[in-house]
Amino acid sequence: MTDGTPTRTQAQFASSHTAELTPSLVGATYSHRDIGLSDEQVRAMYRLMLLQRRFEEAAAKAYGERKISGFLHLYIGQEAVSTAAEFAIRPDDYVISAYRDHGIALARGVSARACMAELFGKVTGCSRGKGGSMHYFSKEHNFLGGHGIVGGQIPIGTGVAWAIKYRGEERVCLTFMGDGAVAQGVFHESLNMAMLWRLPVVYIIENNEYGMGTAVSRAHATPDLARRALAYGMPSAQIDGMNVFEVYRGVKEAVERARREHMPSLLEVKTYRYRGHSMSDPGTYRTKEEVEAHRKRDPIVNLRHYMLEAGLATEADLEAIEREVRAEIEDAVAFAESSPLPPIESLYEDVYTDPDYPFLA
């Protein structure tokens, strides 16, 4: 079916969007204003990406000092995806993700304090210390988690979209996943039902080229993951994930289609994670040169150059943002360190909503 005639929607979408990957923001054929971003928004995007980067650097350090336990999957390198996606939606839209969730939660506006405290297993964490790195949640921010089972969040995000349509709301649900999750049966089950029922969901595959140690080409018979949508007649696009403007354009278009037409989309965002799969993975399945080549396209450096070139900021402005972000992260670490552990009784809280559930010993 992948070689069949595309539906009208696909054809339209493909022509406007399965575009060649734009190498950098500088020298792009359009400016931020052309895609509807104000100067202020661009500065905010930069700050948000930097916040995620510095947050995770601090988390990695705390992990090394054994202040954080469990698995820690860093998002470093992928910050343009979470950031652009956040700018393309509204606060009342929903977001759900897999376990590589720090950047996505921070982008949604969950505080660095609450995120860091969760890693430290403190009661002040965004999941009250119950979830840890892989299981961030924040109802206040319409952030529906951090999910630890690969692919588990995909039908759940689809269900959120079902609820939106059921209630006749004009909201959307962004459902993030890794390239690895595309191999799960629920991916296909979800896409089928989303298209069948025209649900306002945008599936975002963050294709960082590896699922743990397995390269995409070793896990997928057709490595162009966006093409999976063709089987369901769903609009789809492949997007450069190192270019925050490209991600913004792509997500924005899909979100508008979801909001107005209740039409789902599948976006494959090509990105890269600089670190190993988790803190315990040295990442020896890829070469130094490969990692270096991707670092050269760093989304933060990329935007930095653009801002300077476009006169959106001076070196001094960028320094000031850096200082501000560092202070915010230092404050988050201090907050996490000084926060209390959850009380032991809280082990039995929130298993059920009943305050008096008779637990067995």
Added chain:
Amino acid sequence: MAIMEFREAIRLAMIEEMERDERVFLMGEEVGLYDGAYKVSKGMLERFGPMRVVDTPISEAGFAGIGIGAAMVGLRPIIEFMTWNFSLVAMDQLVNHAASILYMSGGQFPIPIVFRGPNGAAGQLGATHSRSLEATYAHWPGLKVVTPSTPADAKGLLKSAIRDDNPVLVLESELMYSMKGEVPEDPDFLIPLGVGEIKRPGRDVTVVAHSKSYHLARMAAQELEKDGIDVEIIDPRTIRPLDIDLIVSSVKKTNRLVIIDECAPFGGVASEIAYQVQLRAFDYLDAPIVRITTKDTPAPYAKNLYEYWMPRLDEAIEAIKKVLYR
């Protein structure tokens, strides 16, 4: 005998059986190029090639079912789950298919397959990554469930599992992989499925504990020795079939029973053993049976909650004293 890590004992068992029988192959996520997420299959791809050490996509239901299909027509797959937590994605294949096909087909299709991988909590990984699933799977007739506690047991039991004509699930405690022990090098060293072992003979109280909990029982026994309490530890080694006779004969000697088990309490391994023992040895019991399990909640992340949630040494000691009225 050689001293080796638990993971090496498992690898050796697989290598020996793959060399002995060319129908045996290993399949799972990251088992080949990556040497296994926990390095259990290190070097095996190089040794056996990509048709016998097979990397899969993250498609648990798919590759579990592929293993079952291959077994229906005469191969003998070993399917590795990166952890048993993720087997729940494939549970339908294990329970509705692997466990039932021989029966439903009136005996025409045995399913000689092994599913194996790390089980149980391994630190602060949160609710999705901490489950002990032996009770869940032992619930279903048609499946055998094996839970080794030492490298030697791991080797002998896994080899028996691979040679068994039924679906056998081997649940290896994630935290035990680097534990060392003596392992027989005899390529025909087999431990029969369903035969438990008295791992520490004692007079005063029977403690039944398998897998990682066995080591907790050992620590408790060592502590209690100081108080003159002599603990007998029975490791059932396989949960299904269960060596209930061994457990009952021990209880008839000591008249007291404590069960330590990392499963959730409701309908766990401990619950079944307690039922079987009261049925067969009610008159021999001098105290109610006590079980120590993880708490009746999902696994928490925070360090203090997690440590409280797991079966604990202080709880085990207290339970043993309790059945002795001390």
